[in-house]
Amino acid sequence: MADSTTLARPLALHWQQPGPRLFAAIKVSLFLVCLLPLAQLLWHALAGHAVNPIEDLTRGLGTWTLRLLLLTLCVSPLRALGAPGWLLRLRRMLGLYAFFYACLHLLTYLWLDQFFDWGAIVRDIVKRPFITVGMLAFGLLLPLAITSSDGWIRRLKRNWGKLHRLVYVIAPLGVLHYLWLVKRDIQSPLIYAAIVAVLLLWRVWRYLRPTLAARVK
Amino acid sequence: MLIKTLTDRLSADITPQEVYLNRRQFMAGSAGLLLPVSAIAALPATKSPLSTSEKPNSRDDITSYNNYYEFGTGKDEPALYARRLKTRPWTVTVDGEVAKARSFDIDSLLKMKLQERIYRLRCVEGWSMVIPWIGFPLADLLKQVQPTSRAKYVAFETALRPGEMPGVARRVLDWPYREGLRIDEAMHPLTILAVGLYGELLPNQNGAPVRLVVPWKYGFKSIKSISRIHLQEKQPPTSWSMAAPNEYGFYSNVNPAVDHPRWSQATERRIGEFFKRKTLPFNGYGEQVAGLYRGMDLRRNF
Numbered sequence: 001m002a003d004s005t006t007l008a009r010p011l012a013l014h015w016q017q018p019g020p021r022l023f024a025a026i027k028v029s030l031f032l033v034c035l036l037p038l039a040q041l042l043w044h045a046l047a048g049h050a051v052n053p054i055e056d057l058t059r060g061l062g063t064w065t066l067r068l069l070l071l072t073l074c075v076s077p078l079r080a081l082g083a084p085g086w087l088l089r090l091r092r093m094l095g096l097y098a099f100f101y102a103c104l105h106l107l108t109y110l111w112l113d114q115f116f117d118w119g120a121i122v123r124d125i126v127k128r129p130f131i132t133v134g135m136l137a138f139g140l141l142l143p144l145a146i147t148s149s150d151g152w153i154r155r156l157k158r159n160w161g162k163l164h165r166l167v168y169v170i171a172p173l174g175v176l177h178y179l180w181l182v183k184r185d186i187q188s189p190l191i192y193a194a195i196v197a198v199l200l201l202w203r204v205w206r207y208l209r210p211t212l213a214a215r216v217k
Numbered sequence: 218m219l220i221k222t223l224t225d226r227l228s229a230d231i232t233p234q235e236v237y238l239n240r241r242q243f244m245a246g247s248a249g250l251l252l253p254v255s256a257i258a259a260l261p262a263t264k265s266p267l268s269t270s271e272k273p274n275s276r277d278d279i280t281s282y283n284n285y286y287e288f289g290t291g292k293d294e295p296a297l298y299a300r301r302l303k304t305r306p307w308t309v310t311v312d313g314e315v316a317k318a319r320s321f322d323i324d325s326l327l328k329m330k331l332q333e334r335i336y337r338l339r340c341v342e343g344w345s346m347v348i349p350w351i352g353f354p355l356a357d358l359l360k361q362v363q364p365t366s367r368a369k370y371v372a373f374e375t376a377l378r379p380g381e382m383p384g385v386a387r388r389v390l391d392w393p394y395r396e397g398l399r400i401d402e403a404m405h406p407l408t409i410l411a412v413g414l415y416g417e418l419l420p421n422q423n424g425a426p427v428r429l430v431v432p433w434k435y436g437f438k439s440i441k442s443i444s445r446i447h448l449q450e451k452q453p454p455t456s457w458s459m460a461a462p463n464e465y466g467f468y469s470n471v472n473p474a475v476d477h478p479r480w481s482q483a484t485e486r487r488i489g490e491f492f493k494r495k496t497l498p499f500n501g502y503g504e505q506v507a508g509l510y511r512g513m514d515l516r517r518n519f
Contacts (some may be wrong), residue, residue, distance in 0.1 A: 004412055009263070051277075051281055051282035051292070052292075052344060052486070052488060053492075054284060054486065055344070055486070111504070113493075115492065117499050124481070127476075128479060128480060128481075129479070130479060130480075154484060157235035180479060181479070181480075184286075184290070184389055184390070185286075185387075185389050185462060187387075
């Protein structure tokens with residue numbers, strides 16, 4: 001019972017400043033939770049009751065890429081709304097998971113849709129706007145994933161933050177990729193578009209607020 | 218509030234029509250040879266040389282993966298909600314440029330000379346199935362009404378039942394669903410009205426009680442749950458080309474050389490297969506139907 005001191009701390013304090021062991025537990029839990037959608041998608045695709053398992057897998061991985069991207073973008077607003085500071089320390093994992101699902105999503109396209117027919121893939125990228133936009137979004141995600149390590153954060157200093165603002169472009173591109181692929185019923189992509197709009201407008205507002213306040217004075 | 222709850226419960230307590238129909242079928246069966254219900258529902262049909270020898274998809278695949286937007290835009294929604302559609306009584310009105318306009322009761326359509334037609338179905342979305350329909354040539358029906366010389370086109374309409382079709386509350390398409398064929402396409406021996414599937418009555422999610430099947434065109438041309446057939450001189454407007462004229466044309470023949478503006482039509486995934494197949498011109502029915510379009514620019518008339 002080495003943790004009796006920790007237990008004695010009030011619950012609110014655990015919430016605001018979790019000890020290293022509690023924070024490690026939170027981190028491991030999040031890591032595992034982020035794998036659940038993948039497990040569900042694979043189970044659905046491989047269990048044999050899906051009629052079009054490959055399409056379901058491809059679409060599902062794309063949807064979860066978008067969801068994780070939006071969750072990553074939720075961290076700053078939540079922090080501003082009073083969420084504890086350790087939330088920021090989970091953001092990298094959410095971002096990397098978005099990248100992980102994006103990689104799998106791309107792989108299903110390259111492998112299960114095109115069967116690595118590179119000529120057809122290049123033609124597709126050039127000819128189909130929704131593929132072009134999807135590839136562009138993935139291309140922009142790549143440097144963010146590479147520079148997510150502590151070493152790169154140190155090396156890039158202030159430029160790291162500037163570089164990672166690319167996510168403000170990537171998220172709308174992801175939504176556009178979804179919107180352009182839908183046959184007719186655009187309700188679902190529009191919901192994602194609305195969420196991205198709120199998350200980005202909040203950032204515009206936060207950026208402009210000091211200037212606006214100064215002007216009022 | 219109380220009254221509302223009561224009426225809700227009352228309407229839920231009424232035996233759904235399909236259940237009491239089944240009950241009747243069951244009683245009819247027990248009165249006879251104690252045949253199982255499925256045997257009563259079975260439709261007598263002859264085999265057809267126009268059927269493909271390819272292996273049909275399973276009944277499960279065919280009845281659980283459907284595009285029928287009147288019941289929702291999800292592929293699984295028709296199987297969940299289409300049971301709400303009351304398919305009895307049902308009449309199909311055939312009128313317009315005909316000598317003998319009339320309505321056909323569904324029971325009279327079920328008494329037509331039925332054939333099994335195992336056809337490929339290619340969806341415009343890039344997947345395909347092989348489906349054992351039961352039906353009769355549309356020409357058999359049209360001959361009964363005697364089209365006039367001015368009947369150049371045939372327009373079809375799906376029944377519009379907001380109370381039974383949860384999907385029509387949203388205007389995803391301009392309801393009722395409409396389709397059309399040129400008269401020679403409509404009279405072609407491959408064009409059928411289907412009333413059954415896998416030897417039994419058509420399930421609601423597949424377009425019960427009667428639907429069109431035109432196997433050389435993208436699936437959306439094969440309109441479901443038909444309530445009206447109108448012969449006319451002018452080319453009729455059709456739902457998908459009204460919704461997106463640059464993406465869906467009147468003809469909508471399966472054509473690997475003409476892509477959908479947003480995706481390729483060169484290949485397709487046959488449901489149940491891992492590798493994709495090459496899509497065939499006219500969905501593989503070119504030998505029978507290519508002549509209908511001789512001299513036409515099929516890139517322009519997509």
